[in-house]
Amino acid sequence: MPPASPAPEPARTQPLPGPGEISRVNRYGRAARPATTATAAITVQDFETVDSWQLERQVPTQVFVIRTDRDTVLRGTGGTLIGVPAQAFRRPDGRPLVAGPVEVSLREFYSLAEIVLNQLSTRSGEQLLETAGMLHLAARAQGQDCALRDSARLLLRFPTRQEKPGMQLFRGVGSPEQGLNWQAPTPPMIFNRIHISPPHFKRGQSIARREITSRIQVGRELQQRLSRMRVTRPERQELRRLSGNTGLRVRAVAHAQFTISPGGQVLGPSITGISVAELAPLVEKALKAMPRWEPARYQNIAVPSIYQLTVLFTPTGQAAVRYEGLNEDKTLAQLSAKSFAQSFEQQATASTVTQFSTGAVSSYLFSAAALGWINCDRFLNSSQPLVTFAVNTGADNTEVSLVFAKQRSVLRGQTKGQQTLFYNVPAQEPVTVVALKRVGGTTLLATQATTLSTRPAQSLVFRPVSLAVLKEEIGRLEKAE
Numbered sequence: 131m132p133p134a135s136p137a138p139e140p141a142r143t144q145p146l147p148g149p150g151e152i153s154r155v156n157r158y159g160r161a162a163r164p165a166t167t168a169t170a171a172i173t174v175q176d177f178e179t180v181d182s183w184q185l186e187r188q189v190p191t192q193v194f195v196i197r198t199d200r201d202t203v204l205r206g207t208g209g210t211l212i213g214v215p216a217q218a219f220r221r222p223d224g225r226p227l228v229a230g231p232v233e234v235s236l237r238e239f240y241s242l243a244e245i246v247l248n249q250l251s252t253r254s255g256e257q258l259l260e261t262a263g264m265l266h267l268a269a270r271a272q273g274q275d276c277a278l279r280d281s282a283r284l285l286l287r288f289p290t291r292q293e294k295p296g297m298q299l300f301r302g303v304g305s306p307e308q309g310l311n312w313q314a315p316t317p318p319m320i321f322n323r324i325h326i327s328p329p330h331f332k333r334g335q336s337i338a339r340r341e342i343t344s345r346i347q348v349g350r351e352l353q354q355r356l357s358r359m360r361v362t363r364p365e366r367q368e369l370r371r372l373s374g375n376t377g378l379r380v381r382a383v384a385h386a387q388f389t390i391s392p393g394g395q396v397l398g399p400s401i402t403g404i405s406v407a408e409l410a411p412l413v414e415k416a417l418k419a420m421p422r423w424e425p426a427r428y429q430n431i432a433v434p435s436i437y438q439l440t441v442l443f444t445p446t447g448q449a450a451v452r453y454e455g456l457n458e459d460k461t462l463a464q465l466s467a468k469s470f471a472q473s474f475e476q477q478a479t480a481s482t483v484t485q486f487s488t489g490a491v492s493s494y495l496f497s498a499a500a501l502g503w504i505n506c507d508r509f510l511n512s513s514q515p516l517v518t519f520a521v522n523t524g525a526d527n528t529e530v531s532l533v534f535a536k537q538r539s540v541l542r543g544q545t546k547g548q549q550t551l552f553y554n555v556p557a558q559e560p561v562t563v564v565a566l567k568r569v570g571g572t573t574l575l576a577t578q579a580t581t582l583s584t585r586p587a588q589s590l591v592f593r594p595v596s597l598a599v600l601k602e603e604i605g606r607l608e609k610a611e
Contacts, residue, residue, distance in 0.1 A: 186597050187247040194234045198227055198271075201430050203477050208238035210265060211474055213285030215430050219269055219276040226279060232271045239264040240289075242540065243604040246531045246564055251542040252507060254300060254312040256516075256554045259507040260537040262297055262494060263288050267501045278500055285429045287474055288494040288506040295508070299496040302503025309542060312505050319429070319495045321465050327427040328456035329390045329435050338420070339451040342439075345416035348447030352408055356381050357445040365404050372442060376452060382406065382443040384413045387457070392432040392473045394422030403440075413441050426456060428465065429497070433473050436460040467495055510537060512556035519552040520586040521563055528567040533607045535560040535579075555582050562607050563587050566600075575600055 196202045196214060204212040214234065219227040239245050240263045245252075252259040265286075269276040278284065286299070300312035331338035348356070359381070361369065372380040384406045388399040399417045401410035426435030439454035471493035494506050521530050521543065530550040532541040536559070543550035558581055565576040574592040595603065 189237045189239055189244050189248060192236045192238075194236070195231050196234055198229060198232055203474070204234060204236065206236050206238045206265075208240045208263070209289035210236065210238055210263070211285075211287035211471075212236070212267075213430060213474065215282060215284075218278055218282040218284070219271065220279045221271075221276065222274055227271055227276060230271060232269055232276060235266075235268045235270075237266040239266075241601075241605065242533055242538070242608050243601040245540050246533065246604050247601070249529065249531075249542055250540065251309060251531075252312070252505075252539045253541060254315070254507070254509070258510045258512070258539055258541075258556070259300070259312060259505070260294070260510050260539050262290050262294070262506040262538070264302075264506075265504045267504060269501060276501075282499075283429075284498040285431065285474070286496045286498050286504070287471055288496070290492055290494060293492045293494070297494050297506055297508045299498060300505040300507050301500060302505060309544075310503055312507060315507075316496065318467075319497055321428070321462050321467075321470070326433070326435065326456065326458055326461055328458075329394075329423045329426045329437060331423055332421075335454070338423075339454075341420055342416050342441070342451050343449045345419050346412050346441070346449040348409075348412065348443070348449070353445070353447040355408075356405070356443060356447060359405055361404060368404065376442060376450070378442055378448075378450060379444050380442045381445045382409055384409050384441040384443070385438070386413055386417060386441065387436065387438045388417055390423050390425055390435050390437050392425050392434055392476065394425050396420050396423070409441075409443060426461065428470065431470065431474050431477060433465055433470060434461075436464065467493060471495060510539065512559070514556040514558050516554045517557045517582060517584050519555050519582045519584075521550045521552075521565070521590070522548060522586050522588045523550055523565065523590065524548050526567055526569075528565050530563065530565045532561045532582075533564055533604070535562065535607075538608075549586065552582075557582055557584075563590070564604060564607075565590050565592070567592065573597070573600060575603060577603065 192206060194202075194204050196204070198217060198219060200216050202214045204210075204214060206212070212234075217226060217228060219232055221227055239248060239250060245261070245264065250264060252261045267284075298315035298317055301314045302310040303313050304310045331341075369380050369383070372378075372383065382405045383403040384401050385403045386399050386401050389397040391397055396417050399414045401413050403409075406413075425432040427433065436457040437455070438457050440452050442450045442452055444450075474495075496506070498504060519532070523530060523545075528545075528550070530543045532543070532552055532555070534540070541552055541555065543552045545551075560579070560581055563576070563578040563580060565578075567574050572594050573596070575595045576590040576592045578587055578590060580587050
């Protein structure tokens with residue numbers, strides 16, 4: 131096979147992004163710098179140093195220039211979202227990279243044409259994989275390659291039009307020229323395993339309590355009813371307990387539960403408690419009139435959260451807020467992959483037009499601990515016997531791939547003499563042989579639908595095609611989802 135083209139040179143990129151409108155609280159509860167989004171510049175190569183065919187078939191490299199002192203959300207043109215936390219990178223010698231711009235480069239491989247033309251494959255050792263998309267990520271700063279710090283994790287969102295069970299994140303070992311082997315699978319994010327940073331009021335929780343109580347105005351007539359009201363014996367015991375714990379003469383209790391949206395608004399308060407029929411509207415109105423909160427954050431992404439607090443009333447109508455905080459169990463229970471992806475998408479405000487959107491597709495969400503080749507795949511287990519399938523190609527230099535008919539799997543063969551061999555493939559699987567070669571500056575394509583067996587595929591009929599026609603031909607092999 132012809133050698134792969136050199137890695138693309140960094141292009142001129144956009145200037146450093148300024149502060150965004152998204153602010154956050156870091157995992158230690160301290161205020162952090164605002165999050166930003168970054169827009170990619172597409173790299174341009176020197177046509178005189180790269181074979182034009184190799185250049186044209188490459189997936190473009192998107193280069194984002196980001197700051198290291200703040201969280202950033204990157205959006206790829208293929209629909210990938212990448213959450214990069216502040217201080218995520220380290221230098222080659224292991225020292226943290228704490229200042230200055232970093233160039234993050236991204237290549238996305240979602241279509242079969244992109245996978246085949248870039249000589250990629252879906253195999254982990256001897257096991258066949260089905261892919262939902264592949265990425266290559268790299269970072270450079272001050273002329274040197276960077277890596278992720280040991281404690282840093284990227285948040286990755288892979289778009290998909292149909293969710294399939296068993297998808298995992300694989301790391302590519304090797305190179306496309308020699309064949310990538312996808313290793314070290316990790317499962318998708320599980321929302322009940324990671325701590326949520328709670329919402330908070332910008333000026334402090336004591337100010338929040340004051341904001342609420344100052345908006346609750348209990349009129350004289352209601353005060354008189356509170357002082358004369360009768361309660362049941364269990365309610366009386368509860369009021370005595372609260373009075374003893376708080377030092378207040380508690381006559382009524384309003385337990386409030388509400389949602390704080392990713393934008394910081396209070397939504398849908400529900401009020402329960404002791405003698406709250408007339409007090410509930412006052413508490414609800416006060417909560418809805420609150421200024422915006424800093425929202426809860428999960429993996430540094432603002433998410434909706436369930437918050438609760440208790441308002442205590444004295445016989446004179448004085449209100450006091452106690453027992454406030456995030457209901458983490460309920461917040462996690464209502465935080466689905468879809469709702470989290472929507473929150474993630476809303477914070478990627480780059481102007482780049484994407485192929486997918488959360489309104490039309492689902493997502494696979496992962497936490498990645500390294501840069502390099504990344505693949506969203508699942509194992510395929512076949513009950514069929516494994517065989518070696520051969521394609522007779524002749525003596526010329528031909529690239530041959532197998533595109534599976536029942537799943538999004540692509541295999542790249544190994545050239546042995548006048549054949550291309552595919553080892554340990556499941557017999558009786560329907561595939562399409564896709565063969566490419568260059569003759570005198572012309573691209574030739576041959577495709578042949580067949581079934582895997584020990585019988586070689588023969589009589590490949592090549593025809594000249596343009597790159598656009600070539601991509602269209604391979605695109606027709608995409609399994610409808």
